[in-house]
Amino acid sequence: RHRRATWPHTTNPHVLISDKTAHGTGPISQQFVTSRMNRTGCSVDRIRKDRILHEALAGGADPLHLSLVFGISHSTAARYSAVAEHLLADELDQTPQP
Structure with a gap:
């Protein structure tokens, strides 16, 4: 903005x-x-990590997508995807049921 x-x-x-x-x-x-x-007190590396995690959360935690978009290894992409899946699961567990 x-x-x-x-x-x-x-x-x-x-x-x-x-x-x-x-x-x-x-x-x-x-x-x-x-x-x-x-x-x-912030680093470029920290911003990059935040962007990768944000993309994982927004894109359904697809490790192939993360690997292609950010040029990271498949194992690194899998770790980000696992974290995103965990956060998304926690968010679903905390959603109030009607």
Whole structure:
């Protein structure tokens, strides 16, 4: 939302942009990412793991899909799928019955 509000007409195809890259087509620098992440206490790796788990939850915990989309090994994809299945099962167990 912030990106769309700040740069509504940007042609930059990258997900992460800055004041310097918003009006071009180049990516932000590694230094920019590192400095911003250090301020928040979050890492790019943690965001990537979150995105993979989110995709597993949204996509029905399909390990083949995860492997293809994220370029991860079949064993890693299977672990994410198992976690997603566990979370989805817990969610179903906690859903109030009419």
